[in-house]
Amino acid sequence: MSERAAPFYCPYCGDEDLRPSEEGHGAWECGACSRAFQLKFLGLLARGLRHADSGGDQT
Numbered sequence: 001m002s003e004r005a006a007p008f009y010c011p012y013c014g015d016e017d018l019r020p021s022e023e024g025h026g027a028w029e030c031g032a033c034s035r036a037f038q039l040k041f042l043g044l045l046a047r048g049l050r051h052a053d054s055g056g057d058q059t
């Protein structure tokens with residue numbers, strides 16, 4: 001499974017002109033609004049979602 005999460009749209013202007021940034025892992029640059037941002041995986045939700053009570057208990 002890849003650790004890389006590629007955004008499809010810029011979270012700021014919604015444009016699709018995204019390119020990987022040289023700033024580091026998970027960093028992207030938007031060619032439309034010239035913003036640079038970084039995606040970071042924070043972890044799994046401890047409380048899970050409502051339909052998760054069917055037994056996916058992970059610590």
Ligand SMILES: [Zn+2]
Binds near residue numbers: 034
């Ligand atoms: Zn943008």
